[in-house]
Amino acid sequence: METYGLQRYLGDFGRFQKFTTLLVVLLAPIWGTTAVAMTFLMATPKHHCRVNETASSAEYRLSPESRNYSTPLENIDGKLVYSSCLMYLQTNETMAIKNRTTTLCTHGYEYDRSQYLSTIVTEHDLVCGRTWLNELGKSVFFVGLSFGSIVSGVAADRFGRHPTTLVCILLHLLLGIGASFATDYVTIFILRALVGAAGIGYYFTSLVIAVEIIGPSKRNAVGMAAVAGASFGYVLLGFLAYLIRDWRTLQLTQALMTAPFLCYWWLLPESPRWLLTNNRSGEATAVLKRAAKMNKVIYPNDVFCSETEKLSNETEEDSSRKYGVFDLLRRPRLRRITTAMCITWFAEVSVYFGLILGSVELAGDPYLNFILGCSVEVVLAAVALAAMKRWGRKPIVGGSVLLAGTGCMVSAMTRGFPTVARGFALVGRGAIGISFCSLMVYTPEVFPTVVRGTGLGLANMCSRFGSVLTPFVSLLADAWPPLPMVTFGTLCFVAGLAVYTLPETLGVPLPDTLEDSENFGMKQPHSDEVKEVSYTDPWPIPASMKYMRRLVVFYQTARDGDVFSSALTPG
Template sequence: MIEKREEENEEREKEEILTKLDVIGNGGWFLWKIFFLCTIPSIFNGLHLTSYIYLAEVPVHWCHVTELSESNWTDEQIRMISSPVGSNESSCEYYNWDYEMISKMNVSEALEEYGGENSNREKPELIPCSRYDYEKGLSSMVIDHDLVCERTALKSMIQVSLSLGKFTGAFLFGVLSDKYGRKLSFLLGCLIYVVSGPLVAFAGNYSMIVAGRIGLGAACSGIYNSAFVILSEIASKKKRAALGILYNMSYPLGQMIIPLIAFFFRDWRTLQLIISVPSILIFAFYWMLPESPRWLLLKNRKEEASLMIEKIYSNQVKNDDDKGRSDETGNETKDEAEDDKGKYWKNVCSTLNQLVQLLKYFELRSRLFIILTSWCICSLSYYALALNVDNFLTNRYVYGFVTGLVEIPSYVLPLPLLKFFGRRQTSIALFYLGDVVLLFVASVGRLCASAVFAVVILHTTELFPTLLRNTAIGCCSTAAHIGSMSAPLIVDILGAYAWFIPSTLCGIVTLLAGTMIFLLPETKNKPLPETVEDVVKAPKSDRIGFHQICPSDLRH
């Protein structure tokens, strides 16, 4: 009897804390403080995401001919004789002339006999370049490490390595965040950021560049996912959608800033250092960010959560803020606190159990599969269009700025759609619209890809319970980075055959993703699930299935 009364008292205290948290999360200085503290660090993610198109710019290149270079021939003269594509385009092969003999000839006579339009000499076989020359006045990773022609895949790996870091970081930081807190995950991301950025700038070889980019990717995941979950778990469900969407504007802001910096700092090492050093400031954000109150409650750290909420609540809340709050928070107070005694092996087993829980039940397993696929396809389309500058005849600085600018309205677009149509319908509509325009207008397709990405992220946070939420987001981010790792390979390798292949492929796979979203339940205006039971024992209308294609509210 006494134990039951104690449990009731604890439950009542948790309800009071969550009720006050919901008031705080409904607006006011604290909520906006959290929003900006979470959003600003992610701008660095946008910087490093698209820095690739400036750090690894591919210059016009051609085969180095030692004999002619030592005879003081100009680059244009050498290419007129050796290159099969003339002096204005890149080449990976050159004619197998006797260049030793040609170097002893008068330049004008040699050009007339071997390279002139009226030359009657039969062209010899083409052979692959052993060394390359590049257009002057350009600094690039590609030049330093000869990442052209048969080594193009190594150039793509510079961006793949960033995605690989995000791939592993999303999973590891996701599990770490659920076990040891959102703030610790954020702090480790900051530490890796500060080390990895300068490592790339001062890299003496290709392997160091790849290692540094992997570190940057892992840091991006740690900072982005941890900050996003803190914001989502503090904001009320009334504000969660808008703030979750606006949070993603940090990426396009970074994408708009990087071409401006790159325009004035053309040396790739200087550029990398300039966008890396300011990340030291992110450490200050760690000290200002609070731990997620929901996570503290889940870990039976009720006193810490209570002290935090009481301090903020007493400074912010007005009497009229309390009106009508009980209806909104009544269903968000379910919680099963985990017995965490701090023992190492129990923590390890518990971490593995979180992964098992996601796969144990059909409902969670099915949700995870569809969301994983959606994240992967969103990421593939997003990155492929962002990196596709070399397949378009356009200024890369203008292209980079415009793609970031186009992305900003993509995060505003979902807000009215989410208000009237919910998560499912908005995702489906944007996937299908993106499918159509990707086949015809790449920039508009980028807008849709960005918009649906924001909606899918929000939908994911509302589909999984608190105990598994960050682990689920980590798994989804991991899937997304499979897409982002594929993007540079598709752009650099398949795009070399035809400029339209990357956008066409993206259009096909987005059609698949949009169709799969039909099976997911709608989560608009519904409380965040706190436990696994909240998901697996939910009413049929809130579970996955073909009945979602035509829900009951549309059939009547």
């Protein structure tokens, strides 16, 4: 089915498309603050055992004498440091230190409040023997993202992109407020997971709307703008966390930031492509007329009627049933695309979060480290945009993930040289950032309209299985120190192989039906489309071939009765 005919009348990126894209990009930073909020909400500050039951948090910095008599030393990475989880059972200063016995903290913990006034960890003492609960809370959040990805994707394909986006925005607001007032950590973890589910829902569903209303020449830029918006949200969170050191206030602020976007019920349009593929031509016509008016395009009624009637007739049979996850696996080519995307998302998200979410543990100010690290993401989005526009999606997504894998592997092999190892780890982080940003744009383009939301949701759900395991990958270092980086490198190489089984989408009209997906990327577009794409063709053509292409285009246009336009076709 071709919705490209309607696109030609409206233009690739008129005022209507720009306005809708702006709405989507403005929503992206809110999701960005949600995605990495756990970095500060669940941060673990320095701590030690409370010496007695009457001690207060103000007594965190014990005098050297008190520290020597109350806290034993531990050998960590060849250095003697005061223990965070043990204390001397006897506090008699006259007793020799070597004769004292140690015990777990019997009176609770004292926390360093210089960086964090309060976190979920400090409020519920999720340290030492309870550290696993903190890691479990992070994993539960990623489980919520998996749940939200697939549910919102199916809902978007069944009920529409617009209502799904608005419901997710409302749930994000209400559940976020609830999480800020929850009293026990189990409830906090569950509500935070549901907040993540709602956030990933409105982010990807709104992105699908933007992708479906613009022409092929601008999909790359719009997708990267949404990705850059999310990266800007990371930076915004760093500044908010610096100003708001209490986790409950930070969580409440993050939730209330969603409230203004409830006005999207009136502002954000439904995808006309989805309406047409679901045989709702009347509503699609209304959206298209609004688009034509905003774009100042003369769009005669007979054109609306003929085009929408044609598309409705083509989709009448398909729209009689609802599509689901299993439709992604019914046809061989779409099944291969789905499998490759799931593998790629699983691997890339695991490595992405594994390499960047530990930035607050580096030496120095955690807020500065986080803000600087996330600022790089915005720059990487611009680099990815330029690269994909020049060379296409596949080379950038696949090539950069292979570079990330190489960086991780070399970092593991040079562990004995910390400066070198750190440098290659940064190379891996930058490369996976480029690949992940590009993947966000690439994924919606390879699935047909009838299952685009479902496909995007399934791929994202698979990625969350990897992110659920990511907090525990660091534990592999107990068996062999380089093993975490080797694991990340291996995942990158697997993802690189999967990417090269996918079709290229640069300058190609999106598939609409399951039938379209079977031929997607395997045949030449219609002659009208060739002329459109040729203006932005990113592949340099040797001079000896340019005249051959002119002859081909001339033949096609002459056959269609439009010889004059062929003379204007650029070489």
